[in-house]
């Protein structure tokens with residue numbers, strides 16, 4: 001972490017003031033990572049909230065004002081709005097500035113933003129793999145990125161110094177960093193984040209339909225597994241609508257494989273094929289244990305319990 005050394009960027013502009021931007025602001029302040037931080041959100045109400053809670057050193061009434069003189073501009077709006085925002089700020093970007101984004105999808109964001117980035121301005125996309133089901137300017141906290149991955153996704157011709165500086169910035173916010181190309185990123189995230197969210201949304205929807213039949217029993221007596229699904233399914237509808245509309249190809253590919261496996265399990269249940277079910281669950285349990293042994297999920301609530309099982 002920067003820990004009070006020289007700031008990595010003198011002036012940072014946050015466009016969109018929700019969970020990710022507000023967490024970035026508090027983490028920047030914690031580590032002395034940035035000099036002055038400006039912020040802009042589309043709605044007057046969000047800007048007022050930001051001013052009230054001291055989110056950003058200056059809250060601007062236009063994106064153009066926010067980016068003026070910034071050496072780092074962070075696009076932290078829903079994926080579907082990235083292109084429009086980039087187009088609006090493009091004429092006001094300072095020469096030599098870096099524009100990055102935090103969008104959950106990379107290929108379509110790069111296609112939407114890239115063409116608007118002027119000559120002499122660097123574009124280095126990124127994606128912190130950290131979040132919660134909450135959204136808006138009051139949902140952020142300084143430790144969100146601690147020990148979480150942030151994937152840096154350089155585009156063709158990305159300036160290596162700009163990439164290295166942004167990488168150092170994310171590390172100073174507490175994150176672990178890695179580089180990945182956009183196509184691979186979108187496939188990996190379809191497996192680890194996007195399809196699981198869709199499944200959670202579906203399961204909660206199914207239970208809600210059932211609730212009408214069983215008169216609230218499903219929700220009332222929901223076990224921990226289902227409650228975890230409801231947390232995920234409470235995630236922001238705009239953000240997730242945009243994720244599925246923009247990571248269509250990879251999500252449909254993974255959903256296709258998921259459906260095949262589900263049918264195989266369904267068949268095993270119908271035929272009473274306990275061997276199939278047991279072998280399948282044994283394989284997936286080993287995956288979970290492997291993650292924990294690799295130390296990649298040490299803050300999971302059941303970490304200690306799984307260790308004690310052995």
Ligand SMILES: NC(=O)c1ccc[n+]([C@@H]2O[C@H](COP(=O)([O-])OP(=O)(O)OC[C@H]3O[C@@H](n4cnc5c(N)ncnc54)[C@H](O)[C@@H]3O)[C@@H](O)[C@H]2O)c1
Nearest residue numbers: 016017018019020042076077079081103104131132135136
């Ligand atoms: N929430 C997560 O778990 C998570 C994790 C990693 C990355 N992301 C990505 O980060 C980005 C922001 O997500 P978030 O969770 O902070 O969302 P959020 O809903 O908390 O905040 C989004 C902000 O953008 C503003 N906004 C929307 N459209 C705008 C526009 N056209 N112009 C200006 N401002 C606009 C909203 O008013 C809000 O302030 C998204 O692209 C999302 O995919 C989210």
Ligand SMILES: O=C(O)C(=O)C[C@]1(C(=O)O)C=C[C@@H](O)C=C1
Nearest residue numbers: 104128129130131132133192193
């Ligand atoms: O922890 C959560 O609530 C999240 O959904 C965070 C999560 C994820 O799926 O892991 C969601 C979207 C992102 O783009 C990155 C992280």
